Amino acid sequence: MLQCIGCSSALPVDVKGDAECSKCGEKYSFSENYVRSNFDKKLFDNYRKDYLLNKVLNNNGYISYQFLQEGSISLPDRDDVAGFRAFLGSNSAGGVILDVGCGVMARPGYLDFDNFKYTKFIGLDPIDDDSFVGLRLVACSEYIPLVSSAVDTVVFATSMDHVCNLKKTVAESNRVLKKGGRVVVWMSDRSMSFTQWCKDWLRRRLNSWKKGYSVDKYYVYPNWTVLGVPPGGVDPFHSFFETPEKIIKLFSKGGFKLVQSESKSKMEVFLSFEKVQ
Numbered sequence: 001m002l003q004c005i006g007c008s009s010a011l012p013v014d015v016k017g018d019a020e021c022s023k024c025g026e027k028y029s030f031s032e033n034y035v036r037s038n039f040d041k042k043l044f045d046n047y048r049k050d051y052l053l054n055k056v057l058n059n060n061g062y063i064s065y066q067f068l069q070e071g072s073i074s075l076p077d078r079d080d081v082a083g084f085r086a087f088l089g090s091n092s093a094g095g096v097i098l099d100v101g102c103g104v105m106a107r108p109g110y111l112d113f114d115n116f117k118y119t120k121f122i123g124l125d126p127i128d129d130d131s132f133v134g135l136r137l138v139a140c141s142e143y144i145p146l147v148s149s150a151v152d153t154v155v156f157a158t159s160m161d162h163v164c165n166l167k168k169t170v171a172e173s174n175r176v177l178k179k180g181g182r183v184v185v186w187m188s189d190r191s192m193s194f195t196q197w198c199k200d201w202l203r204r205r206l207n208s209w210k211k212g213y214s215v216d217k218y219y220v221y222p223n224w225t226v227l228g229v230p231p232g233g234v235d236p237f238h239s240f241f242e243t244p245e246k247i248i249k250l251f252s253k254g255g256f257k258l259v260q261s262e263s264k265s266k267m268e269v270f271l272s273f274e275k276v277q
Helices: 039-046 049-065 081-093 166-176 196-209 244-253
Strands: 017-020 025-033 036-037 095-100 118-125 133-138 151-157 179-189 218-220 225-228 256-265 268-275
Touching: 025 081, 039 049, 049 225, 081 179, 081 268, 095 166, 151 166, 166 179, 166 244, 179 244, 244 256, 244 268
Parallel strands: 036 133, 095 118, 095 151, 118 133, 151 179
Antiparallel strands: 017 025, 025 036, 179 268, 218 225, 256 268
């Protein structure tokens, strides 16, 4: 099931500890239900500036996991998490499920269910952690260390706007999916009309004047966690504002068709795509 991100050759499944690909020398670390790839170098070599920005934003995400846990979608009792869990249950293809951006909890809340149709859970995240209940891949969505046609369902739960390169991510999702497999997405709709943008800009200017600092550069939370926005970021966690229109267009070009969409609010947009090519 495992594939080298450097040369696409098969990786051994019974290795423990640090190892290299026998064909290209790509480095890995193996333990029980855990594989760490050297994805940082791959991203740096191919997407240098985007990678550096994405790395800083992901570091902010890691801090939020540690100190802002009440906002985590890993919490199963949140209404929005329960809503996506229901949408996923009715739209996934069953079998092997790959959760891209699974975070650091053993089982994210949207996967917190027992279902006979799932045979294997795989969690992928750039954060190095081994608590996931299932196979944990410390990797990135642009270079997934799985063989082609390995999974039945790919999940992006508020993680699509955290990747380094969207086009490569869609291509990798297509590659690892079986024909007829599904990609299920939870995303936000950050689209704004020109009038809304102007009002938002004025609101932020007024808030900056009231608070005495730029609210575009610093996010100060009630527990005094402070996150900065790096140059090129639109907030502490994102390099762009996603919209359903953009994501649907990308997947349509990437060999998928839209099967179902559900929009409960600007922060709860659920999409389901089926692989057709």
